[in-house]
Amino acid sequence: MVYKQGPPYKVRPVEEICEDIRETGNAYGEKVKSVFFPAGNTIAMPTEDLAAICRFAVETFPTLQRITVYGSPSMLRERVLQV
Numbered sequence: 001m002v003y004k005q006g007p008p009y010k011v012r013p014v015e016e017i018c019e020d021i022r023e024t025g026n027a028y029g030e031k032v033k034s035v036f037f038p039a040g041n042t043i044a045m046p047t048e049d050l051a052a053i054c055r056f057a058v059e060t061f062p063t064l065q066r067i068t069v070y071g072s073p074s075m076l077r078e079r080v081l082q083v
Contacts (some may be wrong), residue, residue, distance in 0.1 A: 011045045019054045025060035032061040036068045043071030 024032070034058050042050065054067050 011049075014049045014052055017053050021053070021057055022062050029061070030063050033063055034066040034068070035061070035064060036070075038070050042069040044075050 020036075037053070050069065057067060058064055
C-alpha cells in the first residue's frame, strides 16, 4: 500500500491550504465544479478550520457544486464519541 509509505499525516495550516486553493482558482477558476480534500483524514482537523477552508473554496470557485472530504470510519467514530 503506497499511501502508508509516504510522509506521516499532519494537519496543514488553514492559510497554507487556502493558498493552494487560491493558486488553483487562478489557474482553473470557473471550470471547477467539485473539490475533494483527500489528504490523510481531513475529517480529523478542527471543524472550524475545515469549515473555513470549505467557505474559501466556495468563494474561490464560483461554479462549485460539491465538496468531498476523506474520513476513515474509525476517525468518524472517534469524532462522534468526542461530541
